[in-house]
Amino acid sequence: MSLNLLPSQAKFQVEIIKAKSLSRKVLTIFLIIWVILVSVILVLKRDWWLKKEKIKYEVALSGYLQLSSEIITSQSIKFRAKLLGKVLRERFEYAQAFNMVENIFDSKIEIRDFELKEKKYFVMSVIASSDDAMKQVETRVAEVNMGTEPEVKNIVVKSAVYTKNTAQWLVTMEVYLK
């Protein structure tokens, strides 16, 4: 147990001195922190970092733009390919449709007219040069309408005209594709 034998005035002075010393320390630490913070902020505020990064960007950009011919070529290819892709996807393939029509009837049956009315709908006239050929047309139309041809939805016979002089049947029909 320590015994403080100083007079009360001296004790008071010691307390004041201690308080002054502590307040000075606290203020100094506060000032140091404040100055450091402000300095850091001022340093960061200056855009040297941004400038440095912008220089890097400019270097990268000039390197990239040196390849402008490659860029233009690749873009030309890309846009043309997009356009052609769209055309190829959307256009109606007539050759395919004709192949289909040719496969419906035998070679004895001759196609006379063919007109595409709408996509997947066309009107055609065929010539059957004998009664047998005509029967074949009727049979094939009936078969197709029963779903034997995977690509053809149905056939509607619009007219069948017999010409006595040539002994030929002219059959006009509407063909609907699936």
Place this chain on the structure above:
Amino acid sequence: MNKLKSYLPDKLFGKDVAVWLVWSMPVGVMIILMLIFARWVVPQIIDIKGLFNQIDKVVNETKVLNEKRVYLLSLDRAELESKLTLIENGVLSEENSYLLVKIISKIGADFEYQVSDFSVTLGDIKDVAKKSTKFEYQTVPVDVVIVGPKANFLAMINAVEKSLPVLSIDNYSMTITGDLATIKMSISAYYLPEWTQNKLEALSLTDLTSNNDELTVLSKIDTYKYYGVTEGEIKQGVQKFVPSDRVDPFY
């Protein structure tokens, strides 16, 4: 200070007021510094945040540019050129309906078909900017009547559909008389102006890279036959106008 002391009690929280007053100056300085900090320094922190965002953006853009550059450097120049030639053959070299007629004549000639009639309506060339393509192109249409052997019509149509430039048949009707087929068709070809963009750096890596659809188109048209028409062939048949030197046209 002594005057202030006279207004204060002798002791505060068990300590002499004089001890508390020792702290008045440092606390005052700290408050002033904090106020300065709040008034002038805190707004700078907000600016710095914006600056950091800018730096981040520039760093990212630099990274993307470098990636694009590396990709472009990895491209085979010769392969790129051959792809370009192929794809350029797929569209018309100019927005000219007569050029299209010449191409159809060339295709027909391979199958003994001849263009007997054609019609081109001025102003038929349409600018098309569709949502699906996101770019503008021109459709060049022409109505043609071609006559040739019936036996070759399917091969001829097949050739039209597998030719370069790519053609699409918009309308078709055919009449067969004896061995001759007369085919009326509305055919369109396509013209795409040269690609231009001022800001090449705005293109993303995805924009630069070929996707599967494009590669499929390229491999598909690679099997098509090219029916090129030279400038001389287009001008052929277009004779120069020579004014008559006759004074009286009836004699």
